[in-house]
Amino acid sequence: MGPDPALRAWAEAALPVARQEIAASPEPWRCGGTWFVGVDALPNAADGSVGACAFPWQALPVAPRSLHRAQLSVIRPGYPQPSEEESAAAFAFRQKRAAAHLDGLLPIGPDRRRMIREPHAWILGVPLTSVRAAPLVVWEGSHRIMAEALRQALRPHPPESWADIDITDAYQAARAEVFRTCARVELPVVPGEASLLHRLTVHGVASWSGTEREDRIIAYFRPMLASVAEWIAQP
Template sequence: MVGQDGFCVFPPDAAVARWAAAAKLAAITVLGDGGARRHGGTWFVGVDALPNAPDGSIGGVPLAGAWQAHVKAPPNWHRAQLSVVFPGYPQQDPGESEAAHRFRRDRDAAHVDGLLPEGPQKRRHLREPHGFILGLPLDAVRASPLVVWRGSHDIMRTAFHAAFAGIPPAQWGHVDVTEVYQDARRKVFATCDRVEVVAEPGQAVLLDRHILHGVAPWPQDVLGEMRMVAYFRPQISIEDWL
């Protein structure tokens, strides 16, 4: 379904809207309980924060929609990430380098999921092979949207194929892919269109697992309290990641 673009925004769907409404109620409770915020308090990370059941339902409302026909659902859904962006995003965290903050501000913190930065030098390793990324908006706020680079999944996947060529999948996590990743990312910036993906409750956004994506800064002239999205990233076996 994601095709050559590497992403798809599904039309409004009543089943998705019901799930989003239930998830929003739970999200308000989660935010009220506090939790870690980053980037000067302008981003609630919310990993595994939503209390959905292993079947994906929340508050008794099933996780369902037209997107289901285009993915292989996991046996058990993990607790969804609750990603909440607040006005002023991104501010610079104490200890965050100027270069890192500038990349977040000017390049939307563009990344491929599952390649975790490790150690003081932030070297990238494949630690969390995801099958797909499913985004479900919980409110209609359009500020600070998801950003993707159209077609970037092909460039990134080609680079990873080369990086892991001849290496048993069980060893892929030991391979430092930092330079390969950064080189491919530069190629994406030079050749792929940057797209701001705007969607509302009732819609679903499906991303190829290798697509380069991030979050746009909150515009200074846009008022609002926050923007909330739930994300599912089911993990798969590392040998299936490519």
Template structure:
């Protein structure tokens, strides 16, 4: 993954897994949505097994061959089922104008694992992921994944400096808000914005430090929305996150 992400061609193993996952997704309660009911977040929504399999379909495909380049991870969690609907993103009543503009103009660009905490929403590294893999569940081109190639290098450099001399067990205690926001601004200045459209059977693998987001919905209404399953396993050793 020279640029921090890689899209894999359609794979029969992925197709089989997606077919099984879709049958389960059809039974989920997706009524709890954000951003004017245009996004079902779906964290831990897919009841897959600890080996990633679901309803007898093994989690597999060519993308798994690339995992040797990533840190050891702490098993397969229940996958997120992210579903974006027509009109995304609308503004929630409790969402600030600035936050909504960022979601519209900047695709809610972010790096996973930095959680906002407290009344002032300061960022801390609470979920040190090994990688992110996205598996499209249906063929809907609206609101595709957006990535900023090479942004992982900018972010890794910034966090290497902020955590220098700090024991990994204390990284989560550090307020990294200012460093994170400054590095993300640098990404917008230096890196190209790229939309990644995919169809079922394909997979996308993201570096854990890559800045990514979701484009606003464009195109006709699709009742089932644009569906993607995401796995973001944690590193087995926090020190390996950098």
């Protein structure tokens, strides 16, 4: 979406606040010091405003909602790098498949089985810096494949139990189908623009390329839904 002056104004207001929070955060950088996850790191208000700057709802094709503190996803030149917290296979997947995943699924228990614990309405990314390197990557049409696979996996169970159902196998099989059948698309965005994804879109982050040296910072919002049933509703 964009360019839109309201999106640009919000990004300009949020950037110095974001940089201050990133510098002060005790959260460790991942991927060899090239990725700051930054969950709930931006101290925006529930209406999305930062300081005196209102959130640019008028520039978005979604209705206003109460918003959580935004994630500040920061990528530095050289992303990704090997790290002790990531296996060789996981690092290779990050390089080859941009660590493609579906938001809302959490690894539960010692075996880290995937369960739908954070059903959200949509994924909105608002860039705060003009860096195009390491852009968001999406698999076009993947939301339809994921929605059908997860509905089939949950159908035998009562809806009130869906947040506790292990959907790991269904998720991984559907993601493999996405890789086989869906086009991979990179979405570089700059201040004044934004990316709005369907909540079931498979997505990731491309490896850094090019000569840009500034950090790539994007503020992400994922407002919660009331139930898993809403989350897997027909796209």
